[in-house]
Amino acid sequence: MILTPKAICFDAYGTLFDVHSVGQLAESLFPGKGKALSQLWRDKQVEYTRLRSMSGRYKPFWEITVDALNYCGAALGLDLGAAQRDALMAQYARLSAFPENLQALQRLQASGLPLAIHTNGNPEMIAQAVESAGMSGMFSTVLSADRVRRYKVDASVYQLAPDFFNCQASELLFVSSNGWDVCGATWFGFKTFWVNRSGAPAECLDVLPSYIGSSLDDVVSLVCK
């Protein structure tokens, strides 16, 4: 065992849950524009969390995701009616796990480490995603930004984990595939693991993750014998 954290906290979207199927549906609904839609949708979703968090204008993540989709419809000139919107949001509600995730999580769970989801998502949508992805019973808790009505990278969101596990942030391992999330978490004081699935460049924010890998299997290698 290389690292023995008191618990492991996982970001949800893009880290545990694969949003790729949303892009596929987007392409089938709007041929030739699926990639642009899924990219802009994600960017706007994240942007709106930050703007609302900075301004004290909290709104649950599910509703922000709808708002971001509506913006994309207008920005990309899509014929985005209620049927298409409902279909895309329904797909967002039932994402699959990345192929290696279930087995990796089982191995981590078997090692005795408490596992948590630590997410911008509101509890209702996370509960549905966990069930959809076949991850029921794998996590000790869901630490949702909804509890503090701020979003990552606000410190109050990251603080949920040391509060819950009653320890220092540096005793916890925080895992995310989002470079910016890993930077925020490192600034906050966690040990961090960047699951850089796509080989993206590191953010230029004067901070580096504690560890970098390409899938959850690399997290298993880090913490399991």
Add this chain to the structure above:
Amino acid sequence: MILTPKAICFDAYGTLFDVHSVGQLAESLFPGKGKALSQLWRDKQVEYTRLRSMSGRYKPFWEITVDALNYCGAALGLDLGAAQRDALMAQYARLSAFPENLQALQRLQASGLPLAIHTNGNPEMIAQAVESAGMSGMFSTVLSADRVRRYKVDASVYQLAPDFFNCQASELLFVSSNGWDVCGATWFGFKTFWVNRSGAPAECLDVLPSYIGSSLDDVVSLVCK
């Protein structure tokens, strides 16, 4: 006179200063990638202001702009050496004004209204940009995020204006071409004017600017006889 604010506060980049020339240089340095570079550069620059502001990790806007450019070089696979970086940053330092801006500002100034720059930019780079764009002497003050070491849309940045002009936010007119900036300013309590030069869709943030136009001429029409 339709509206009589106590002063008018202008966002700088994209509102007063035209960043188009940066895109042109980017295209000449990296043929076929100039548009992608200038778009991603701007997006990253703004993203880094928010991440740093939310995390209490302030760094001046000029340095963030360099960081964002370095990220773009890696993300887009550009051969971005010191020469190219220096050339792009030098261009950023000497932007021109949008064509209608100088005359519009002169008319607003002649009407007796105090004009201010209200910006994420640090004072040194704004001073250089004002001179470059031929706007010396037009503004009563530069209200820079640098003073509070946070970035828009943090309320402490917007608060600089009512503090300086010793009045309520609702007595001031805030002008920006950035939809998100106008939303943040409206949330804060300013009267707001969105200079929507590109005909972009409104942000889906449950808030609308007080006024919308397509150039600074429309601001003149709003406040001058």
